[in-house]
Amino acid sequence: MSPDSKKLFNIIILGVSFMFIFTAFQTCGNIVQTVITNLNNTDFHGSGYTSMSIIYGVFSASNLISPSVVAIVGPQLSMFVSGIFYSLYIAVFIQPATWAFYTASVFIGIAAAVLWTAQGNCLTVNSDENTIGRNSGVFWALLQSSLFFGNLYIYFAWQGKTHISESDRRTVFIALTVISLVGTVLFFLIRKQEDTKAPGEEDSANEILGDGSSAQNKLARAVAAFKKSIKLSFTKEIMLLSVTTAYTGLELTFFSGVYGTCIGAVNRFGSEEKSLIGLSGIFIGVGEILGGGLFGLLSKNNRFGRNPVVMLGIVVHFIAFYLIFFNMPNNAPIAPMEGTDDVAYMMPSKEVAIFCSFLLGLGDSCFNTQLLSILGFLYSEDSAPAFAIFKFVQSICAAVAYFYSNYFLLQWQLLIMVVVGFFGTITFFAVEWEAAAALAARGSDYSSI
16 A cells, blocks of 8 residues: 555544544534433433533643643554543443533543544644645544434434433433444554654654654653643744634534534424434534535645635524524523423524534534644644644633533524634634745645645
């Protein structure tokens, strides 16, 4: 197998592994508040929004140390151990206990930071200036396929149900735990890169697999990774991209947790309200897959760069927010167990709700594929620290959004995303224009990014 084929194979395995893990985790996140609402008349007294706020809060703090962990352990083993913690979090719902639920939330926050830092490192090591756009799109399309499969099962399994029984819950979460473990094991199929570096240069194979260095060298590498993260945090490009990244954290919270809860709370959807949560997740996944696949395939032929894709993303999201504002009752995110009979500015429409799910997924893929691409392009030599900062900002904003989702009406949540999304788009444009100018100065073709 040629080196390029081996790198593409690694990207595909990386994407498939994440697809399995996040088929389980994102499906879990999409239904967790609905499941918990059906548990809160028992001894269990947890909140899905609070759990997600803990996860993303710990996630953001852990990104400060995750480059050091990846430098010592290596990306492959880092992703494997992180996957185990994802599986344990999902398994908590087989026999829920409040203490176990919140404890697992802390551990998965740490695991998520390590997992995503290692993913960014693996993606960058297996890409170059000409393939980073394609590989980002391929990875994102495979990852977001996870939204399709798990939610398809939820749609059919919960069709016609207004209450989720103990048997229904256990069946779903046993299946999701097994799926997560399968994805975790698949990380071992990622192949080590051959040493193509000249003597004295850093070995990319060691960077990806963490082999062949003494404990002292690993500690030095860990300290260097931490210092590099701090230094990169204050560069102009990272600070500008942080506004865009902050927006992706807010809208991630909305489409992965809040919007499904809103749909499940609208009583006027009748007996389909719970199964519609699964259908919503499916169409978010369709939008994500379409966007990731399309922008990955077109990246090599896109002579205009990344800005048009990001512009498409913000326009699509603004249309979605406008329709959701008109279609969903304002109290839907914080409705009680009985749901809400309120009406917004139109009678709640299932078709509009599901169409908005598709738009949310499509817009999210626009932002994330281009952020992955520009980070891999700008920081090919410092991939782990750069992706750690990206996830730090994204996760801390997601934590804040999950916290205020316990209290804010729908209209205020939408307004926050509109304002941050507008400024995030402008700051991304500024960084992309500078990247294009730097590429032109090197005499490279802009369409290659």
